[in-house]
Amino acid sequence: xxxxxxxxxxxxxxxxxxxxxxxxxxxxxxxxxxxxxxxxxxxxxxxxxxxxxxxxxxxxxxxxxxxxxxxxxxxxxxxxxxxxxxxxxxxxxxxxxxxxxxxxxxxxxxxxxxxxxxxxxxxxxxxxxxxxxxxxxxxxxxxxxxxxxxxxxxxxxxxxxxxxxxxxxxxxxxxxxxxxxxxxxxxxxxxxxxxxxxxxxxxxxxxxxxxxxxxxxxxxxxxxxxxxxxxxxxxxxxxxxxxxxxxxxxxxxxxxxxxxxxxxxxxxxxxxxxxxxxxxxxxxxxxxxxxxxxxxxxxxxxxxxxxxxxxxxxxxxxxxxxxxxxxxxxxxxxxxxxxxxxxxxxxxxxxxxxxxxxxxxxxxxxxxxxxxxxxxxxxxxxxxxxxxxxxxxxxxxxxxxxxxxxxxxxxxxxxxxxxxxxxxxxxxxxxxxxxxxxxxxxxxxxxxxxxxxxxxxxxxxxxxxxxxxxxxxxxxxxxxxxxxxxxxxxxxxxxxxxxxxxxxxxxxxxxxxxxxxxxxxxxxxxxxxxxxxxxxxxxxxxxxxxxxxxxxxxxxxxxxxxxxxxxxxxxxxxxxxxxxxxxxxxxxxxxxxxxxxxxxxxxxxxxxxxxxxxxxxxxxxxxxxxxxxxxxxxxxxxxxxxxxxxxxxxxxxxxxxxxxxxxxxxxxxxxxxxx
Amino acid sequence: xxxxxxxxxxxxxxxxxxxxxxxxxxxxxxxxxxxxxxxxxxxxxxxxxxxxxxxxxxxxxxxxxxxxxxxxxxxxxxxxxxxxxxxxxxxxxxxxxxxxxxxxxxxxxxxxxxxxxxxxxxxxxxxxxxxxxxxxxxxxxxxxxxxxxxxxxxx
Numbered sequence: 001x002x003x004x005x006x007x008x009x010x011x012x013x014x015x016x017x018x019x020x021x022x023x024x025x026x027x028x029x030x031x032x033x034x035x036x037x038x039x040x041x042x043x044x045x046x047x048x049x050x051x052x053x054x055x056x057x058x059x060x061x062x063x064x065x066x067x068x069x070x071x072x073x074x075x076x077x078x079x080x081x082x083x084x085x086x087x088x089x090x091x092x093x094x095x096x097x098x099x100x101x102x103x104x105x106x107x108x109x110x111x112x113x114x115x116x117x118x119x120x121x122x123x124x125x126x127x128x129x130x131x132x133x134x135x136x137x138x139x140x141x142x143x144x145x146x147x148x149x150x151x152x153x154x155x156x157x158x159x160x161x162x163x164x165x166x167x168x169x170x171x172x173x174x175x176x177x178x179x180x181x182x183x184x185x186x187x188x189x190x191x192x193x194x195x196x197x198x199x200x201x202x203x204x205x206x207x208x209x210x211x212x213x214x215x216x217x218x219x220x221x222x223x224x225x226x227x228x229x230x231x232x233x234x235x236x237x238x239x240x241x242x243x244x245x246x247x248x249x250x251x252x253x254x255x256x257x258x259x260x261x262x263x264x265x266x267x268x269x270x271x272x273x274x275x276x277x278x279x280x281x282x283x284x285x286x287x288x289x290x291x292x293x294x295x296x297x298x299x300x301x302x303x304x305x306x307x308x309x310x311x312x313x314x315x316x317x318x319x320x321x322x323x324x325x326x327x328x329x330x331x332x333x334x335x336x337x338x339x340x341x342x343x344x345x346x347x348x349x350x351x352x353x354x355x356x357x358x359x360x361x362x363x364x365x366x367x368x369x370x371x372x373x374x375x376x377x378x379x380x381x382x383x384x385x386x387x388x389x390x391x392x393x394x395x396x397x398x399x400x401x402x403x404x405x406x407x408x409x410x411x412x413x414x415x416x417x418x419x420x421x422x423x424x425x426x427x428x429x430x431x432x433x434x435x436x437x438x439x440x441x442x443x444x445x446x447x448x449x450x451x452x453x454x455x456x457x458x459x460x461x462x463x464x465x466x467x468x469x470x471x472x473x474x475x476x477x478x479x480x481x482x483x484x485x486x487x488x489x490x491x492x493x494x495x496x497x498x499x500x501x502x503x504x505x506x507x508x509x510x511x512x513x514x515x516x517x518x519x520x521x522x523x524x525x526x527x528x529x530x531x532x533x534x535x536x537x538x539x540x541x542x543x544x545x546x547x548x549x550x551x552x553x554x555x556x557x558x559x560x561x562x563x564x565x566x567x568x569x570x571x572x573x574x575x576x577x578x579x580x581x582x583x584x585x586x587x588x589x590x591x592x593x594x595x596x597x598x599x600x601x602x603x604x605x606x607x608x609x610x611x612x613x614x615x616x617x618x619x620x621x622x623x624x625x626x627x628x629x630x631x632x633x634x635x636x637x638x639x640x641x642x643x644x645x646x647x648x649x650x651x652x653x654x655x656x657x658x659x660x661x662x663x664x665x666x667x668x669x670x671x672x673x674x675x
Numbered sequence: 676x677x678x679x680x681x682x683x684x685x686x687x688x689x690x691x692x693x694x695x696x697x698x699x700x701x702x703x704x705x706x707x708x709x710x711x712x713x714x715x716x717x718x719x720x721x722x723x724x725x726x727x728x729x730x731x732x733x734x735x736x737x738x739x740x741x742x743x744x745x746x747x748x749x750x751x752x753x754x755x756x757x758x759x760x761x762x763x764x765x766x767x768x769x770x771x772x773x774x775x776x777x778x779x780x781x782x783x784x785x786x787x788x789x790x791x792x793x794x795x796x797x798x799x800x801x802x803x804x805x806x807x808x809x810x811x812x813x814x815x816x817x818x819x820x821x822x823x824x825x826x827x828x829x830x
Contacts, residue, residue: 362697373705384712388729391708395701526767528745550824559821579771581821587772587802607768613824617748617768 003068006056007147013049013104014137016042021130028123028197036123040111043126046133047108054101057146058088066157069148070094076159078555083165089174090160092296092311093146098175099292100136102182107133110186114208121205125193132185135318143311159555162582166589169230176223177250181288183216184253187260188285191278195329200278201336206264211644213281217257218640224250225511225633236590236605238524238621240629241515243392248371249291252364256284259360262353269415270350271340275330276357278337282326287364289319299375345417352410359399359406366395401453404512407505408461411468426467433463446520454516458509465505472499497643504639510632514625518600521624526607528617534566537620542566543575543604548613557581559588561606561616565595577606577618600624710782715759718785718795731782732761732795738775754779754795761785765797772802 020042027035057070061084066072074087074094089095107129114122140146164170187209194205227250228240241247260280266273293299293315330337343350370387377385412426437459438452446452469488476487492499527535534542547562560578564571575593582589592605601623608617710729718725718732734754742751748767753760763781773779781797788794 358693366701369701369705373709377709385709386712386731387705388708388710390729391704394704394708526748528748528768548824550821552825557821557825559824587770608771611821611823615745617745619767 002056002060002063002065003147003149006053006060006068007145009049009053009056010137010140010145010147013046013053014134014141016045016049017130017133017137020046021127021134024123024130025127028120028127037115039123039126039130040115043104043107043111043130046130047104050097050101050104050137053140053147054088054097057094057097058085061085061087064157066155067150067153068146069150070146072150072154072157074160075157076555077156079159079165080555082168082171083160086171086174087160087164089178090164093140093144095174095178095296096136096139096144097146099178099182100133100140102178103129103133103136103185106182106186110189110212117208119199119204120197121190121193121199121208123193124196125189127196128189128192129185132189135314139311139314143314158584159582162556162580162585162589163234165555165582166580166591167230167234169226169233173223173226173230176219176226180216180218180220180223181250181253181291183212183219184257184284184288186212186216188281191281192326192329195278195326195333198333198336200274200333203264203268206268206277210264213257213261214640214644217254217261218637218644220250220254220257221633221636221640224254225630225636229630232603232626233592233594234589236592238522238592238603238605238619238623240626243367243370243387243389245371246291246295248367249287249294252367252371253284253287253291255360255364255367256280256287259357259364260284263357266343266350266353270343272343272350274339275334275337278326278330280357282322283364286319286322287368289315289322293319294371344415347413347418347423349410349413349415352406352413356403356406356410359403363396363399363403366399367392370395397450397454400512401450401457404454404457404461404509407508408457408464411502411505412464426464429467430460430463434460444521448520451516451520454512458513458516461505462509465502465509468502469499492642493647496645496647500639500641500643500645502639503642504636507632507635507637507639510628510635512632514628514632517625518623518629523622525620525622526618528608528615530615531613535618535620537602537622540568541602543618543620545616545618548609548616555582559606559609560591561609561618563593563604563618565602575602575604577604579606579609596627598627601626714756715754715761716756718761719759725785726787726793727784729782730785730795731780732763733778733780734761736773736775736777736779741773741775743769750800754781761795762792763795763797765800767800769800770802773800777802 020039023035023039023042025039027033027037027039057068059065060068060071061075062081064071064075064077066075070091070093074090075084079087087094089098107126110129111122111126114125159165190205190209190212191200194200199205224247227247231242232238232240257280260277263273263277263280267277293312296311296315299312343354345351370392373387374385377383408430409427412430414422418426434456437455441452441455446455469491472491473484473487476482476491477484480487482490523538525535525537529535529545531545531547534544536542542565544564544566545561546564548559549562550557550559552558558578558580560576563575563577565573565575573595575595577593578591579588580591590605592603594604595602601621603621603623605619605621606616607619609615708729710731712731712733713721713725715732715734718730732754734756737753737755737760740751740753740760744750750765750767750769752763754763763783765781765783780801781795782799782801783795783797786794786796
């Protein structure tokens with residue numbers, strides 16, 4: 001019953017989506033408003049149907065309905081409820097279903113918020129979203145059908161992949177990632193809509209899609225950070241990033257979207273880069289599809305790639321169609337894509353944005369080459385290779401360092417060509433800051449050139465971005481006599497987009513400084529110790545092995561150790577690194593014990609133990625500042641959120657400004673600092 | 676030549692130079708940082724060129740070859756595929772499930788040892804994930820293997 005509801009909802013949804021696409025497209029071309037309206041309603045129906053299928057699947061999972069082949073594949077009666085629900089995205093078919101659901105939700109929301117807005121681009125935007133929807137629904141009724149019948153019905157299933165049921169973050173990271181990935185479809189759809197409607201010469205589509213892009217970008221940022229955190233908490237190696245193809249797949253669209261967030265400002269301010277911005281948004285979308293292709297088609301081996309049959313061809317065809325359509329649309333609009341302005345001077349914010357885009361593009365290209373090279377090498381030369389971490393680090397660390405520097409220079413420079421006095425006044429405090437950072441880092445023992453540069457430029461960007469808040473608030477305090485907190489909050493409120501961006505910069509500084517510190521000052525200790533013995537950690541700390549124990553849980557067996565952390569011989573904490581044995585896995589999934597402090601983590605992983613419990617082998621990793629990576633990610637998301645919030649009373653002020661004369665410019669509309 | 680087109684020409688030339696330098700760095704970097712997946716037979720067949728560069732070696736742990744010194748955290752074993760074998764040495768504890776006959780992938784470098792016999796110095800020892808899942812044999816289920824521990828604390 002559940003199975004039939006789900007399966008039929010998906011088939012009907014595909015039909016509705018196709019009809020909706022035809023209605024909005026031909027309605028827009030033939031100027032039949034009622035067709036377009038009917039097409040808009042189809043998006044709501046599509047959402048309802050895919051929601052029904054998704055709920056049917058969740059119900060099937062929770063009720064252990066093993067007649068559904070997806071449930072038989074990932075379900076198990078012994079799995080706790082939380083992990084049963086989140087196994088919705090634990091394997092290929094379910095993850096495509098969830099993807100399709102998020103897309104149908106976003107499509108309905110785009111239509112709901114924009115259908116009454118004028119302009120010809122909304123019908124074509126809707127058509128693009130429905131077109132992408134059709135792709136995922138074809139997958140769902142075809143190669144990734146989750147509601148197949150299993151006969152005879154098994155009594156129990158194997159449960160989800162052990163790696164995916166070992167930590168609560170698995171309930172957070174994938175939905176964030178899908179919201180980010182799928183969210184990138186929306187700005188892409190606005191771009192395609194604008195091109196199809198011939199409205200690409202102005203910034204209308206950019207304004208309409210700005211919040212969508214920021215939202216998707218924030219989700220993608222959060223997803224990448226949550227993925228790093230998961231890797232750190234579950235894989236037991238004390239690291240968080242390995243340039244794994246799946247990680248790269250999520251990182252590439254983030255890079256191009258970040259480039260886009262900056263380069264659209266050049267288009268809005270100076271009328272430049274129109275073609276470039278379209279290319280960036282198309283590239284971002286194609287990279288999300290490419291990422292799904294890489295992770296879902298089994299062409300690359302990876303920690304969490306699902307290996308499956310011929311679904312890869314569908315993705316390749318989809319990528320080809322998107323590229324072809326985008327090319328045709330860009331070519332058809334070429335005369336509207338000429339620049340109407342120019343940059344003023346070399347030392348201006350605009351040129352920093354150009355450099356930022358250059359580096360971010362080079363970054364993306366490097367990651368793309370490194371990720372795809374094994375595929376090419378195997379196809380062309382027949383050798384199995386992988387591209388090691390040294391390649392990625394060697395190529396990307398200099399780029400990251402340059403980007404950190406630009407992140408400090410950009411906010412400090414005005415849009416107009418800066419004169420020497422301004423440059424000196426703006427860049428002196430950050431330069432002093434980076435000098436201090438250099439001395440501190442040298443004193444702390446950093447000798448690697450790039451690590452030193454990273455610390456310097458992180459400090460540079462920190463001082464420059466904080467400086468923008470300080471300067472702006474101080475000016476308000478002088479001019480309006482506001483108190484410091486009021487001046488600061490009014491400053492941010494008056495230009496949320498800009499100061500939200502600076503908040504995000506501060507988050508990036510935190511992440512960059514933390515990663516540099518964690519990798520530069522990481523120390524590892526490993527040893528086999530008997531019960532009652534201690535393993536020394538550095539100068540004054542040690543862990544003592546108190547107990548090796550085991551317990552049986554419904555879905556797994558757990559072997560753990562109880563350790564006491566000692567500092568100068570004093571007991572300061574109890575740690576319990578564990579190993580989890582799942583019946584479906586040949587090797588155990590570790591649960592390392594992490595003691596987190598703002599200054600850094602002590603990370604203890606149980607490597608091995610004697611069968612009689614007499615001794616255990618432990619690896620202890622001391623990593624400074626690691627929590628700041630996660631915290632920095634949250635700061636970045638806060639920044640994006642600030643940028644997204646509508647300016648209070650903006651509509652009212654705009655209306656007032658229209659009604660009266662242009663010279664009236666109170667409160668919210670006038671940035672207080674000269675920019 | 677007008678000033679704008681000269682500017683454009685300068686920019687283009689600068690762009691080409693930067694792109695070329697970047698491309699050179701990238702493909703040079705790829706050449707020296709690619710890690711080959713090799714079997715013991717392929718490793719030996721490669722001859723001189725294989726020494727001191729990053730390799731992933733895949734095969735089976737030769738039964739009876741494991742020498743583990745728990746105090747020094749020193750591990751020696753042979754990786755076998757067919758009739759070819761390579762001696763592997765690694766520092767640090769092997770994974771808990773490591774044992775004779777299982778599929779492994781070791782990451783490291785093939786190094787000439789003093790006595791003439793070459794050794795694969797492993798930096799990272801991984802259990803090979805076999806594509807197909809096979810149920811553990813009787814007595815190898817963790818619940819049974821570690822029964823004494825699980826009983827030990829029955830809280």
